[in-house]
Amino acid sequence: MTSTARPEEVHPSAAPEFPMSRAAACPFDPPPALKAEQEQGPLRKVRLWDGTTPWLVTRYAEQRTLLADPRISADVTRPGYPSPAPLRGTSFSFILMDDPEHARQRRMVTAPFTIRRVEALRPAVQKIVDGLIDEMLSGPARTDLVQAFALPVPSLVICELLGVPYGDHDFFQVNSKTLISRSAPPEARAAAHADLIGYLDELMGDKIAGPADDLLSGLGTRVEAGELSRREAAEMGVLLLIAGHETTANMIALGTLALLEHPDQLALLRDTGDAKVVSGAVEELLRYLNITHGGRRRVALEDIEIAGEVIRAGEGIIVPNDIGNRDPEVFPDPDRLDLRRDARRHVAFGFGVHQCVGQPLARMELQVVYSTLYRRIPTLRLDTALEQLSFKHDGSVYGVHELPVAW
Amino acid sequence: MKVTLDQDKCVASGQCVVAAADVFDQDDDGIAVLLDPAPPSDRADDVEQAAAVCPALAITVQD
Numbered sequence: 382m383t384s385t386a387r388p389e390e391v392h393p394s395a396a397p398e399f400p401m402s403r404a405a406a407c408p409f410d411p412p413p414a415l416k417a418e419q420e421q422g423p424l425r426k427v428r429l430w431d432g433t434t435p436w437l438v439t440r441y442a443e444q445r446t447l448l449a450d451p452r453i454s455a456d457v458t459r460p461g462y463p464s465p466a467p468l469r470g471t472s473f474s475f476i477l478m479d480d481p482e483h484a485r486q487r488r489m490v491t492a493p494f495t496i497r498r499v500e501a502l503r504p505a506v507q508k509i510v511d512g513l514i515d516e517m518l519s520g521p522a523r524t525d526l527v528q529a530f531a532l533p534v535p536s537l538v539i540c541e542l543l544g545v546p547y548g549d550h551d552f553f554q555v556n557s558k559t560l561i562s563r564s565a566p567p568e569a570r571a572a573a574h575a576d577l578i579g580y581l582d583e584l585m586g587d588k589i590a591g592p593a594d595d596l597l598s599g600l601g602t603r604v605e606a607g608e609l610s611r612r613e614a615a616e617m618g619v620l621l622l623i624a625g626h627e628t629t630a631n632m633i634a635l636g637t638l639a640l641l642e643h644p645d646q647l648a649l650l651r652d653t654g655d656a657k658v659v660s661g662a663v664e665e666l667l668r669y670l671n672i673t674h675g676g677r678r679r680v681a682l683e684d685i686e687i688a689g690e691v692i693r694a695g696e697g698i699i700v701p702n703d704i705g706n707r708d709p710e711v712f713p714d715p716d717r718l719d720l721r722r723d724a725r726r727h728v729a730f731g732f733g734v735h736q737c738v739g740q741p742l743a744r745m746e747l748q749v750v751y752s753t754l755y756r757r758i759p760t761l762r763l764d765t766a767l768e769q770l771s772f773k774h775d776g777s778v779y780g781v782h783e784l785p786v787a788w
Numbered sequence: 789m790k791v792t793l794d795q796d797k798c799v800a801s802g803q804c805v806v807a808a809a810d811v812f813d814q815d816d817d818g819i820a821v822l823l824d825p826a827p828p829s830d831r832a833d834d835v836e837q838a839a840a841v842c843p844a845l846a847i848t849v850q851d
C-alpha cells in the first residue's frame with residue numbers, strides 16, 4: 382500500500398475530473414482513470430463540471446453500505462447535491478426524493494413489477510422477440526440491430542405496460558435521448574422534458590376519461606382520488622417510459638456486441654436450454670457491462686464515518702456502480718466476462734431504497750432476448766470493424782449508437 | 789434458522805422471491821411476505837442469498 386495524501390487534503394484543482402472516459406480500445410471496461418482511483422482507496426475526491434469536489438465511492442462494500450444508509454439524501458435540490466448537469470430540464474420524480482414521500486410514490490408503481498406479474502408477461506415478451514426476429518430473417522441478411530431489435534423490444538413492452546401508443550415511439554425516443562444527454566444544451570433538455578410531460582399529461586387525461594388495464598390508468602385513478610397531482614403522475618410516466626427504454630435497449634445491443642467478441646461465452650447461451658444458465662448469464666452481463674455509468678448521486682444529511690474518513694453533512698457523494706462491479710475483492714478476475722460465475726450480488730441496478738423499480742422486468746426481457754436471438758440466428762456476426770462503432774460516451778446510459786450485424 | 793422481514797423497509801424488488809420462492813412471496817403491490825420464518829436448514833444458502841441481495845436490508849437471518 383502506498384501512502385497518499387488524504388483525499389480531503391487534495392486541492393480541488395488536483396482532484397481528477399468526473400465522469401471519466403472509457404478507453405476506446407476497451408469499450409466494455411470502466412474508465413482506466415476510475416480504476417486507478419479504486420486502487421488508491423475506497424473514498425476519493427473528484428471534481429465536477431461546476432468545480433465542486435464531491436466524494437467518489439470506489440469499492441463495492443462501501444458503495445452498498447452508503448447506498449443503504451438513511452443518512453444520505455437523493456434530493457437533487459439540496460445544497461451540496463452533486464448534480465451531473467445544470468438543473469434545467471431535470472425530471473423531478475420520486476427517484477430524486479427521500480422517504481417517506483419517495484416510498485409513498487414508489488409503492489404506487491411497484492404492482493406491475495412483482496415477480497408473478499412479470500412472469501405472466503414472459504410469453505408476450507417471447508412473442509415480441511420472435512416476431513422481431515422473424516422480420517429480421519425475412520429481409521436482407523444484414524441490419525442495424527439497434528433499430529431492428531434492441532430498441533423495439535423494450536419499447537413495445539413498456540408501451541404495453543404503461544398504456545402508451547407504440548405509434549408515438551419516434552416522438553418519445555427522440556425526446557428521451559435529448560433529455561438524458563449530457564452534451565445537449567440545458568435549454569434543449571428543458572424543452573424535451575416539457576414536451577414529454579405535455580404528452581404524458583394529455584395521455585393521463587385520456588386514461589382518466591376512459592381507464593384501461595395499464596399503469597397510467599392506475600396512476601389516473603390515484604390522481605382522481607387526490608393521492609397524487611397530475612404533474613406528479615406525468616413525471617412518473619416520463620420516468621418509467623425513459624427508464625424502460627434506454628437501459629434495456631442498450632443492454633441488448635452492447636451485450637450482443639460483448640458476446641460476439643467472446644464467442645465461447647456466446648456459445649454457452651446459444652446451446653443451453655437451462656433457464657438457470659440463462660439467468661446466471663444475464664446477471665454476469667449486467668455486472669460486466671454497467672450501462673449506467675454516471676454514478677448514483679447523493680448528499681450526506683449528517684456526518685458519516687466510513688472507511689477511515691468522515692463525510693461531512695452537506696457533502697456530495699457519487700457511487701459509480703461500474704467500478705463497484707469490478708471490485709476484485711468481490712468478483713475475482715473482475716474484467717473477465719464469465720457467464721458461469723455467480724454475479725447475482727452486482728449493483729448494476731443500484732442498491733438501497735432507490736434500486737431500479739423495473740429490474741424484474743428488465744431481467745426477464747434480457748433472459749428472453751439472450752436465450753432466443755443467438756439460437757435463432759446462430760450465424761449472427763458483426764458487420765463492421767469494432768473500431769468503427771461509435772459509443773455513447775456523453776449520455777447517462779452507455780451503449781452503441783448503431784450495431785451493424787449480418788448473418 | 790430464524791428469518792425476520794421488515795415490511796416497512798421493503799421496496800418491492802422481489803429479489804428475495806427469486807432467491808427463495810418457498811420462503812418469500814410478494815403481495816399485490818410487491819411488498820414481501822414471509823412464508824416461513826423458520827425454514828429447514830437445507831434452505832440456508834438461498835435464504836442467505838435473499839438477505840444479501842435485498843436492496844433495502846429488510847431481511848435478517850439468525851442461525
Ligand code: SF4
Pocket residue numbers: 793797798799800801802803804805812818819820838841842843844845846847
Ligand atoms: S428483496 Fe428486500 S426489498 Fe426486495 S421484495 Fe424482498 S424484502 Fe422487499
